[in-house]
Amino acid sequence: xxxxxxxxxxxxFLFYLMIxxxxxxxxxxxxxxxxxxxxxxxxxxxxxxxxxxVLVTRTYDAVLGIEDPLSAVSAARRVELAAxxxxxxxxxxxxxxxxxxxxxxxxxxxxxxxxxxxxxxxLSIALLIFGEAARVFxxxxxxxxxxxxxxxxxxxxFVFLRDPMATTAAYLVTVALITLLVLILVERLSNSxxxxxxxxxxxDELAAYSLGKDVAAVRGRxxxxxxxxxxxxxxxxxxxxxxxxxDDFIPSLTFFVLTMVIVGGVANNLGVVVxxxxxxxxxxxxxxxxxxxxxxxxxxxxxxxxxxxTGALIVLFLLYRPRGLIEERPVKTPLYDVLSxxxxxxxxxxxxxxxxx
Amino acid sequence: xxxxxxxxxxxxxxxxxxYAIAATGLTLNYLVLRYADFAIGExxxxxxxxxxxxxxSGLDPITSMLAAGLSGAALTLLTDELAIKPLERxxxxxxxxxxxxxxxxxxxxxxxxxxxxxxDLLFLSSGFRLIPIVYVGNRPLTNLHLIAIASLxxxxxxxxxxxxxxxxxxxMRAIASNRDLAVSTGIPVWRIRRFTRVLVGLxxxxxxxxxxxxxxxxxxxxxxxxxxxxxxSIIGNFTSFPLTLIxxxxxxFSENLGMWALSRGLSVPTAYKPLIPYLAIVVAxxxxxxxxxxxxxxA
Numbered sequence: 154x155x156x157x158x159x160x161x162x163x164x165x166f167l168f169y170l171m172i173x174x175x176x177x178x179x180x181x182x183x184x185x186x187x188x189x190x191x192x193x194x195x196x197x198x199x200x201x202x203x204x205x206x207v208l209v210t211r212t213y214d215a216v217l218g219i220e221d222p223l224s225a226v227s228a229a230r231r232v233e234l235a236a237x238x239x240x241x242x243x244x245x246x247x248x249x250x251x252x253x254x255x256x257x258x259x260x261x262x263x264x265x266x267x268x269x270x271x272x273x274x275x276l277s278i279a280l281l282i283f284g285e286a287a288r289v290f291x292x293x294x295x296x297x298x299x300x301x302x303x304x305x306x307x308x309x310x311f312v313f314l315r316d317p318m319a320t321t322a323a324y325l326v327t328v329a330l331i332t333l334l335v336l337i338l339v340e341r342l343s344n345s346x347x348x349x350x351x352x353x354x355x356x357d358e359l360a361a362y363s364l365g366k367d368v369a370a371v372r373g374r375x376x377x378x379x380x381x382x383x384x385x386x387x388x389x390x391x392x393x394x395x396x397x398x399x400d401d402f403i404p405s406l407t408f409f410v411l412t413m414v415i416v417g418g419v420a421n422n423l424g425v426v427v428x429x430x431x432x433x434x435x436x437x438x439x440x441x442x443x444x445x446x447x448x449x450x451x452x453x454x455x456x457x458x459x460x461x462x463t464g465a466l467i468v469l470f471l472l473y474r475p476r477g478l479i480e481e482r483p484v485k486t487p488l489y490d491v492l493s494x495x496x497x498x499x500x501x502x503x504x505x506x507x508x509x510x
Numbered sequence: 511x512x513x514x515x516x517x518x519x520x521x522x523x524x525x526x527x528x529y530a531i532a533a534t535g536l537t538l539n540y541l542v543l544r545y546a547d548f549a550i551g552e553x554x555x556x557x558x559x560x561x562x563x564x565x566x567s568g569l570d571p572i573t574s575m576l577a578a579g580l581s582g583a584a585l586t587l588l589t590d591e592l593a594i595k596p597l598e599r600x601x602x603x604x605x606x607x608x609x610x611x612x613x614x615x616x617x618x619x620x621x622x623x624x625x626x627x628x629x630d631l632l633f634l635s636s637g638f639r640l641i642p643i644v645y646v647g648n649r650p651l652t653n654l655h656l657i658a659i660a661s662l663x664x665x666x667x668x669x670x671x672x673x674x675x676x677x678x679x680x681x682m683r684a685i686a687s688n689r690d691l692a693v694s695t696g697i698p699v700w701r702i703r704r705f706t707r708v709l710v711g712l713x714x715x716x717x718x719x720x721x722x723x724x725x726x727x728x729x730x731x732x733x734x735x736x737x738x739x740x741x742x743s744i745i746g747n748f749t750s751f752p753l754t755l756i757x758x759x760x761x762x763f764s765e766n767l768g769m770w771a772l773s774r775g776l777s778v779p780t781a782y783k784p785l786i787p788y789l790a791i792v793v794a795x796x797x798x799x800x801x802x803x804x805x806x807x808x809a
Contacts, residue, residue, distance in 0.1 A: 188605060190605055190608065190609065192612075274540075274545075274548075274608055275744055275748070275795070277608075278546070278740050278744065279744065279791060282737055282740070282741065282788055285737060285784070285788075286784070286785055286788040289781075289782070289784045289785055290782070290785060293779065293781040293782055408612060408616060411609070412613075415609070452628055453623075453628050454623070457620040457623040457624045457627065458620070458624070460619070460620040461616065461620035463616050464612075464613045464615065464617030464618075464619075465613070465617050466613070467609060467610065467612065467613025468593050468610050468613040468617065471597060471606050471609065471610045471613070472593070472596060472597055472610075475600070475602065475606065
């Protein structure tokens with residue numbers, strides 16, 4: 154039997170690892186493959202969380218006839234309803250995932266509209282600023298999701314299992330399956346002809362344009378997919394914490410995820426998962442609670458070290474290993490396989506001829 | 511009513527000057543060095559701390575402000591020489607350089623945070639004493655407001671003089687308009703680059719000092735100001751100094767006078783104050799996009 158503390162530590166580590174992996178994969182599509190520095194990643198993650206919180210709490214409140222959605226009693230009643238009605242809870246979970254992905258994705262598509270004309274750092278800074286604007290708005294406007302104190306009682310879909318450990322385990326397996334699905338989807342997408350177009354837009358916009366590729370449309374599509382994935386991650390996070398607090402969604406998270414891409418491997422999906430793993434470990438090691446386990450105490454807030462290390466890693470990797478730990482590979486479309494088979498065959502044929510000659 | 515509206519003018523002027531000074535440096539950096547320096551917020555923070563600590567130790571505010579500017583300049587030179595130049599020599603793209611400045615931002619901010627935490631300086635007020643000079647509406651115009659406006663005027667005058675009348679300023683303009691041509695005509699590109707960095711750091715440090723004199727500071731002060739400073743430069747499209755200055759004033763006035771008008775006129779809660787400058791950016795972006803789009807359609 155696993156001790157409960159160990160179970161909580163392990164599941165929370167795994168959960169965050171998977172959320173980071175999804176966010177890093179979506180950042181990789183934008184930054185790694187297409188060269189879009191979306192510094193507003195946390196905005197789309199946040200939007201996914203808000204859509205989920207609103208959809209879930211409003212539905213339960215409508216069923217229960219709750220008048221004061223922010224009170225602790227209402228939150229408990231929502232969780233109780235979810236526990237007694239698994240079909241409703243699971244249905245809402247699925248609906249929230251889809252809605253979060255779509256709303257965040259559409260927002261990302263909208264954000265790509267100025268990308269058509271704006272050059273340089275303007276778009277990425279604007280996205281960063283909009284992310285902060287959204288946070289300021291949500292933490293002030295209470296009717297949406299309870300303002301600065303947030304809203305709780307966003308019941309985990311598996312709360313009907315009644316046992317907290319079983320609920321967490323079931324949820325973790327679900328999130329793992331979704332993460333795996335995202336990884337497969339992103340890997341297939343990047344090894345398709347569209348993957349080649351993304352890299353073309355990144356490497357030489359003008360060349361891609363002159364070959365008849367609609368650069369703006371490609372960026373729009375990539376931002377739709379990338380933001381949609383971030384929205385799904387936000388939704389998964391909200392069901393995990395069963396509450397939403399606007400101040401969880403700060404720009405540092407965007408930079409933290411970006412570091413995973415830069416360290417793990419730019420335009421390499423396996424690489425960014427490794428990057429996510431590495432940064433998750435660094436995150437855990439730079440927590441006061443983890444250090445206390447080893448009897449280490451420092452005279453300052455240890456989380457500062459995490460961000461300083463993040464910054465140093467960005468600079469050092471860009472300087473000494475700009476491709477990241479695992480390097481980018483050629484796009485493997487079906488045609489690529491056929492052509493490389495052909496080349497191999499012709500090479501062996503010519504070698505045979507030369508050998509005879 | 512009128513009294514209150516007028517009372518918003520001093521603080522609007524102070525904020526505008528501060529944003530405009532730092533944003534001028536940011537725009538200058540982008541024009542000459544071809545990258546937006548995200549770490550400008552951290553140069554401002556360093557300026558804040560230097561000015562606050564020096565005034566607390568009894569130095570007069572003007573000298574402290576200059577020292578803050580110089581420390582900003584030292585930091586800008588250091589980051590450019592140690593990180594950005596080697597990156598560019600290794601053939602980094604514009605995007606990679608920009609991301610590297612984000613890395614520098616995090617590194618500087620949190621090293622500073624650690625140092626401040628160890629010495630118990632996470633919240634610090636400077637030794638600057640506000641002296642009311644004249645009342646504008648219901649609020650006083652103080653010596654700080656005059657210092658802010660004088661600093662802005664001096665910065666703009668210095669930059670104008672340098673770019674229009676000196677050889678090094680001519681070189682800066684040459685690099686801004688065509689770097690390759692500037693290199694091939696023998697303009698000392700690296701020397702001018704260092705000179706530009708010194709100016710950027712000076713401006714950032716001075717605006718940091720102004721902020722430290724105005725309110726209490728912490729290691730995130732520069733980060734809070736960074737978004738406003740970038741907003742001013744976005745309004746200036748990172749290329750136009752007059753528009754950047756106007757941007758600084760648009761942000762400073764909309765945040766204070768504009769917010770006051772909204773809260774009095776439409777009873778909008780003042781907690782939304784940070785959103786006003788964001789609105790200014792959206793309008794600027796849409797407006798710019800509109801003109802660009804029309805150019806695309808007509809071409």
